Amino acid sequence: MKLRKSILVKSIPSLLLGCFLLLGMLWGCEDFVDVDLPNNQLTGEVVFQNPSTVDAALANIYAELRDESPFKGNIDGMSYLLGHYADEFDLHNPSLSNVGYFYENNLLATDTNVDNWWTASYTLIYAINRIIEGVGASDTLLDTDKDRFLGEAHFLRALLHFYLYQLYGEIPYVESSDYTVNTNIQRNEIDHVHQRMVDDLKRAKDLLTMETGNTLRPNYWVASALLARTYLYQGQWELAQTEAVDLIDHGGYALALDVGEVFLGDSPETLWHLGPISDGINTREAFTFVFETTPPPNSALSPFLIADFEENDARFNAWVGSVSDGEDTWYYPYKYKETAPTDRTEEYSILFRLAEVYLIAAEASIQLDRLSEGLYYLNAIRSRAGLVPLAGGDKNSLLSAVEQERRIELFSEQGHRFFDLKRTGRASGVLGPIKDNWEATDALLPIPESELLLNPNLSPQNEGY
């Protein structure tokens, strides 16, 4: 026993020494667990100190608009799907079931595209709000840079909300990046959404340049064009007319003389188009719409649309392509023609062009009973298409003429047709007879079910779903 004690006693000093060494090491190097940032990330603070990183943050939003938003030119973008949802396209490929649900007006609240459009839009709105907050708080950015960044951000916020409310009806207008607020956010009434959009667009106009050189980024006039469209959709004819006419008169844009030039990269009537992922790439629209074999591998333009073209409309030759097997002929949108890459990018996806502003001016003027003024703007579009100018008519017939002109001029572009039928209250009248499943409640898409599950404040679901 004595022996063991002595061993024990002897070992105590070394044990204690060991303990102290170990503990000393631990307390001495707590910063061992400090690690550097990963090489692919910057802190939020750093991003807003430097104009080039803010520019990169904005560039990402444009890239996402092109690749991951409702604006994309794929078979899951608005141009294609809303074209099927209304009366622009017929679906020929039964395996595209997601397109089929749009084509058959048979959407469920669990629909993938319904969910993706919503989610992608709000994801971008978050990024936009971060820019608005970050740039606003930055003390190192120059005022000129700040104006441009904030102007573009306010414009983009209005743009995304514009389509959200067109698609889903009353939606939350999200103006903060604070998730604690946005988690339980409620749907805003249309008047509120509208007012917030007008505010954002006016702010954007204040901040953005009127220079028209860079059509890859929105400027003052693009904000103005969206503002004119917003007023038009709300029936604020006077404001819409003033805004549109101001753009036509002072924007420095001109209608392309030849309809064949409208969708080229250097078209004089382009207000804003989206740049490609890399130089030489052309639009996804061409890739999606154009086909060369029969029967159509995916979709073709509907016979209703083809029938609505007037004879000798130059746009039919320039903008509609066709394939025939000798018996039947199928048509496709041929506004964008380059399906493959070229040396330099030839065509860009256009989001705003002057022709639409002319049609806004025409419609608003007619609504204000300034029929001759309306005819002037309407005939500018008709003449350019090689059609005989309309001589006149009563208000209703002229409004019908505007609807017809918008159908032809803007077909397969960003769901214009569907939104026009909706805002004029003609959706059920036009689509009801030709689409078996059409119901009045189909004017709005369902709120994605996952959103309702996560935020009960978004309830109730839109009617009919």
Next chain:
Amino acid sequence: MRRASLLVLLYVFLMPFCASYMQAGNVLEPPQATVSGTVTDTSGNPLAGVNLVVESKHIGTMSGLDGSFTINAGPDDVLIFSMIGFKTLIVPIAGREDILVSLEEDVTVLGEVVLNAGYYTVSEKERTGSIEKVTSVDIEKQPISNPLAALQGRVAGVDIQQNSGIAGANFSIQIRGRNSIRTDGNEPLYIVDGVPFSSGSLGEQQTSASILPGGAVSPLNNLNPTDIESIEILKDADATAIYGSRGANGVVLITTKKGKAGRTEVQFNILSGLGQVSNTLDLMGTSEYLAMRREAFANEGIDPIPDNAYDINGTWDMDRETDWQKVLFGKTAYLTNIQGSLSGGSDQTQFLVSGNYHRQTNVLLGDYHNDKVSAMANLNHRSDNDRLRFQLSANFSSTRNDLPASGLVLSATSLPPNAPELYDENGNMNWENRTWLNPLANLEGVYRSKASNLVGNARIGYRVLDNLELSANVGYTETHIKEINTWPSTRYAPPFDAITGYSSARHNVGQRTSWILEPQLSWSPKLGDTRFNALLGMTFQGQQDVRLSESASSFTTNSLIENRAAASFLSIIADIYEEYRYQAVYGRINVDHKGKYILNLTGRRDGSSRFGPDKRFSNFGAIGAAWVLSNEDFMANGLPWVSFGKLRASYGTSGNDQIGNYQYLDTYSFGNDQYANVVGLYPTRLFNPDFSWESNKKLEFALDLGLFNDRVMLNAAHYRNRSSNQLVGIPLPATTGFSSINANLDATVENTGWELGLHAVNLRSDAFQWSTSLNLTLPKNRLVAFPDLEGSTYANRFVIGEPLGITKVYQMEQVDPETGLYEFTDFNGDGNISSVEDKQVLRDLSPKYFGGLTNSLVYRKFSMDILFQFTKQLGYNLWGRGAMPGRMFNQPREVLQRWQTIGDQVEVQRFATSSSQEARTANTNHSQSDAAISDASFIRLKNLSLSYQLSSKQDNGVGCLLFLRGQNLLTITGYNGLDPAIRSNGTVPALRFITLGTQITF
């Protein structure tokens, strides 16, 4: 007796070789005498490596290769001989100078089983914590390629599920239930030979998700099961608290094989076998299918049959009939495993080298296989004076897995039976004028992963004093993965097949390196009848992940699709560099009084780079105690048939830091999108700098009993784990810009349960031995608290008081006899069946109980092992697919019981086409109703192993063992689906393998 065995253990496990110290210590001793002798087994074969100690002194040695030993001991001393697998023998010298000792083999489980507890070892009899062990004996009996598969049905409290029957697919594991509300935060900590082995995948979801369920490839697939000596599972607080922040979900310790002293031994193991899917669905044949389709159109009043209903409008041959399941995933898979090893060594130095080749082909149409080559080397050395110990081990493996780019099971179970031929007359893929999606298109693309994996480990220990050892563990791991997934244009129907601009490929290259350094001091003094074990150590660990994923598209020719340089466009999916640092100090104090009362204190202070600067460090600790009843006189005298009895309890905390790196930072990342030549920056996440560890409090009570000289062993444990401060990616609505945010939620999840184990040696004679093991786990999971659950984003997923595994579904009432459509309970009475408020039925998908039953029989040279695995649970059945009867999908034959005319009272709604929105909605709701969830319990003959000892090495110099093994041979289940153990309708069910092999030793 007990005291003696404790002493033996002390020597065995701590290897205190103190003879030289005694001499150096100049302590006066009685005159020394030398005793020598030989140790043999009962048949007279010499036993090498037997520990022997002189009871009264701190002197020990080991027997040599020929079983001989020499030791300094007085004539009155008592010698204690011990060796794992043999009964300890106490022999008084009684004046002899030459002693012949034979040790009796210990057939009971308990014996002197030593458990690896990670930083220390403990004997089965003295453990205070909950540790289970599966040894190579059981692992080797199964023809498997993932080590986790070896644990299925063998370990109580561990729920292991196979994700797919595809070679190389993952297993998911939960030890004592789901602790974290996050579904991805429930992985245990894996340690391979003392080196933490990250199970986080380096794969890229985009490359593998469409073929391997459960996402990207798991690094665990890189470990070779036949190299494993044992797998220990640490479950309770006493065993896991020393792993601190990483121990909450349990710890899996994997120990590779080590060399043994003795003659050099060469061993070959050769095995090959055949496998097929264990089950297919009973689908409709052509006539039934076509009748269904016609009825669907008739029900809708659609006439004539539309142009795109190719199956019944005459476009396709209506006389064709193909069993697509047989064609697409009905092939025979071949399995080959060849292993060779060389081992041996002296008392002081032992070595083992081994190599293994494993190849398994797939049941999918096409030529796909998974190959694994692995090698390991191991070296042990101890110095002459036994003060220095050194151990070096290295494991290397290289795996290659070839698979189609996407799976075939969904096609196989949904293609119309009269769908066209796969090939046209010319042997090309037949698109039948583009009227169908030929499943061969899935095979045009490939998924291929190549992974290599190195685990290196060195341990060095120096005994400064007899009972004080300074040691260090140094480890290094390196994992590489290279994945490619191609989507050539040929997977599209003409004319797109020729447009190589549509071809694309995704590449992923990942590398992970990690290192660990763990200095450690252990001290094991003894005061009277009380023995102490103290341990103090530190951990420094670093890990770096580097990963580059690229997408290449638009090729001039498909033959160059794997070459990134041939792509017109290259974009980066991810370029990731992540670093993880971890630091800790840990300790253990174990007090053992007279072998009756054992107290074990463990603790750890942890720091991890995964948390914000103010939240990095935290403390964890546990107390465990055991009372060995059978060492009390009243038991020994009163209940002599109780040979062993122990009550134990433990309580403590551990944590969970599985949240990913850098999550506390507000950062922007460079994306892969460019706009006007500017590379975009996007906000990486919603950030929260203040989140911290998930903490887990574990409580356990257990009773271990050995009856009739340990021939019957009974274990019963009750545990209660409470996880709080939940580290949750709280799901957010998209209006926040993100789908979730990481935060600590003051919610508590409780896992309670019973674990029962029984091992009995039923019969034991020289010729015949029969033993049975049974384990049973009765788990219960409950969400105890969740502040403001109703207002949170989890409101529709969880219910307080219910398990986390619940899902809320509609309640199917009936098929409306009038309309022929499914009807559901309208809980909120608003006239609509809508998602939130009408999904009021709770179904718990976690297992009610599970376990395994093993019988081992040995008759002379024959031996047989039978393992049954069983689980009681619910699962999504075939209705969960949501494929509507009547559309262009084949269906299980039970849809024939559908509604046909008004008044029918049936279970299946009327056949309908996609143009009926009501039918589609009803069908979608049905797939999310209680009708889509049904019993998925099963009893599976998991493993049957027969072997015959043709020749024994002892007798003939060459050992030869022949064996026949079967895996997943039989499944008894009422499950309506492919495989109740996988519970998925989208992937290959578990394969039934039969293998034949031989083991040759010389």
